[in-house]
Amino acid sequence: MALLDVQNLSIRFGGLQAVDQFHIAVEQGQLYGLIGPNGAGKTTVFNMLTGVYKPTSGTILLDGVDITGKNNVQISKMGIARTFQNIRLFNEMSVLDNVKVGLHNQVKCGLFTNILRLPGDYKTEKKMNEKAMQLLEVFGLQDDVKLRARNLPYGKQRKLEIARALATNPRLLLLDEPAAGMNPNETAELMQTIRLIRERFQMTILLIEHDMRLVSGICERLTVLNFGSVLCEGETSAVLRDPEVVKAYLGE
Numbered sequence: 001m002a003l004l005d006v007q008n009l010s011i012r013f014g015g016l017q018a019v020d021q022f023h024i025a026v027e028q029g030q031l032y033g034l035i036g037p038n039g040a041g042k043t044t045v046f047n048m049l050t051g052v053y054k055p056t057s058g059t060i061l062l063d064g065v066d067i068t069g070k071n072n073v074q075i076s077k078m079g080i081a082r083t084f085q086n087i088r089l090f091n092e093m094s095v096l097d098n099v100k101v102g103l104h105n106q107v108k109c110g111l112f113t114n115i116l117r118l119p120g121d122y123k124t125e126k127k128m129n130e131k132a133m134q135l136l137e138v139f140g141l142q143d144d145v146k147l148r149a150r151n152l153p154y155g156k157q158r159k160l161e162i163a164r165a166l167a168t169n170p171r172l173l174l175l176d177e178p179a180a181g182m183n184p185n186e187t188a189e190l191m192q193t194i195r196l197i198r199e200r201f202q203m204t205i206l207l208i209e210h211d212m213r214l215v216s217g218i219c220e221r222l223t224v225l226n227f228g229s230v231l232c233e234g235e236t237s238a239v240l241r242d243p244e245v246v247k248a249y250l251g252e
């Protein structure tokens with residue numbers, strides 16, 4: 001059974017059918033890419049998966065549980081975390097506190113508890129600090145904990161946003177254009193970071209991305225959205241060679 005199983009997912013905004021009969025099956029531990037031209041409906045899919053938008057129709061199963069129509073707080077508790085196309089951090093708060101905001105959400109005794117071998121009780125400040133520090137170390141942010149988020153360089157802000165998402169102890173991590181605005185060095189480093197997250201936390205990751213080097217470098221499978229509909233899906237290299245995809249998306 002897929003960890004994320006979506007069928008016939010549609011949403012209409014007034015006269016615009018933004019997403020039409022979208023479907024995807026993401027297996028546990030997979031690194032899966034969602035690609036497509038600007039305005040294809042990718043972020044709208046994420047907004048439906050995380051309860052920001054209520055789909056007009058369709059079903060979303062997370063580990064076999066129907067989460068369709070739940071709100072974003074419920075869905076966060078059930079195990080989906082995300083980052084945003086435009087970074088959203090608490091800019092005036094410290095790096096450490098940004099991660100602690102994520103920790104406040106988390107369910108006890110989940111994946112993280114096991115991985116970090118901490119007791120299942122994070123009520124005390126000390127334990128929260130320890131856990132936040134461990135997470136920040138994974139991202140190489142341990143020397144920046146006292147900085148305000150807005151004073152971090154761009155690449156590190158992206159990492160911090162991912163760290164905060166992971167602090168909610170998700171089973172599925174959604175990344176919306178994590179490489180947007182990054183230079184080639186930052187993008188290469190981000191690829192390593194995403195691989196590390198998957199290995200270290202056995203995380204399942206669905207990411208939206210326009211950077212084809214990143215997509216072909218780390219994603220095992222792809223779904224291509226075009227005008228709100230699934231154009232193609234399958235193993236990454238096969239999808240990127242598909243003439244329909246090349247025509248619709250790559251424009252080559």
Ligand SMILES: Nc1ncnc2c1ncn2[C@@H]1O[C@H](COP(=O)(O)OP(=O)(O)OP(=O)(O)O)[C@@H](O)[C@H]1O
Pocket residue numbers: 013016018036037038039040041042043044045085
């Ligand atoms: N709340 C909304 N109300 C009305 N239209 C919306 C809303 N949200 C998204 N749309 C429209 O839905 C379509 C899909 O938008 P979406 O942001 O999902 O595209 P995208 O694939 O993420 O594009 P990009 O690659 O540029 O981020 C667009 O035409 C957009 O204008």
Ligand SMILES: [Mg+2]
Pocket residue numbers: 042043044085
């Ligand atoms: Mg988008």
